[in-house]
Amino acid sequence: MSSSVQPKRVRKNPEARRAEIVAAAAGIALAEGLECITMRRVAEELDVRPGLISHYFPVAEELVAEAFGTAAGGELAELLPEADAALPAVRRLARFLGRTEGRRYDELSRLWLNARHLSRFRPALRERVGQQEALWRDGLTALLRDGVESGEFRTPDPHVTAIQLLVVLDGLGAHANTDRTGRPAAITGMAYALAERELALPPGALGAPH
């Protein structure tokens, strides 16, 4: 028969293995969905036996929660890079909004949608969703506050504006699994419009909404 499989075991130190498992699970979460994170599926990804996964995560739900946190946290870091801290706030915001449109962001929209729904049944995940929500909100709030302090923006409450922006992005992202062809620009540009209005920026200041 075929001998394409090598039952050779590779022994790694626990922290590294654990990180590897979470990373694999996060990848599955983004590409296939949180419900595809199963002991068997993750094990297959790492070419390892399922028992090993459940050794590191005795309860599957923990791994799902951890995977979501890693995936969402990683994406946030890409959307609001620390490295950009020196840039003008307007420019950072424009970049942020720019990244939240287009197909590239769909994967992330789907992940949030997935997590928001699944957290209905999984307390550990719900916890993580709350944490990530706070991180996203605070990150965006900090950006807006920077802009206000530097005089680029004007808004009575950066915190509220940040939440409003995220609500609109959630609303737009909710349709990530639906057909959105022919959606008018007045819809796809809602986040831009809201930001410009709430921050007292001239129309178009954040870049062409398309």
Place this chain on the structure above:
Amino acid sequence: MSSSVQPKRVRKNPEARRAEIVAAAAGIALAEGLECITMRRVAEELDVRPGLISHYFPVAEELVAEAFGTAAGGELAELLPEADAALPAVRRLARFLGRTEGRRYDELSRLWLNARHLSRFRPALRERVGQQEALWRDGLTALLRDGVESGEFRTPDPHVTAIQLLVVLDGLGAHANTDRTGRPAAITGMAYALAERELALPPGALGAPH
């Protein structure tokens, strides 16, 4: 032994039975979630054997799609009752928005969230979600158009305004499974604010956002 169960079979005509099954499934969808619609669960609800359900719905996914359509369609009919057709559009819109806030609407938010996510994996459901989306959009558009024609509102494109409103409602509803205590009024009132702004209504014209 216990004889609390009566293996008495009740024989109904196919259309009635089918409708009964869909209704039961729709109830489960709203109360527990679409993934709880299983042959067994629905059968239990109707005090019937699982095989009967799969007789009427040979493929489970069809029942899920049908149940969602029934549940969402029924709720829409409550939100935009035909009986209100004679009322002023402003009043109808105020009612609509009023019903979309508060705990009562959470069940429906959860259903939409559920369906939007699950339709990622279930083509038949995705189809239904698209249909219901159109129904909601068209219903709200008709309301706005009425208001424009009667001179109550002013908006260049009722269709676009309707979608914008629904996007905001989706965004707010996305958090139906999350803790939202202490959410500022500027967030909970976003739909009111958007409607008043886009329809050129004076602030508060649609009722106190809280």
Place this chain on the structure above:
DNA sequence: CACGCTATTGGATGTGCGACCAATAGACAA
């Protein structure tokens, strides 16, 4: 009242899952 149609049952089959555990074999220290 008897009969036939078919709605309904009861059970079987196969799949994928989480959870659990004793046995095994790498890697590292003595």
Place this chain on the structure above:
DNA sequence: TTGTCTATTGGTCGCACATCCAATAGCGTG
């Protein structure tokens, strides 16, 4: 090199599910 520790295996168990099917019994027709 030998021995020990433990990361990893390979397998088992029970559960819930969709799907399928032959047998059964309610109901309307005649």
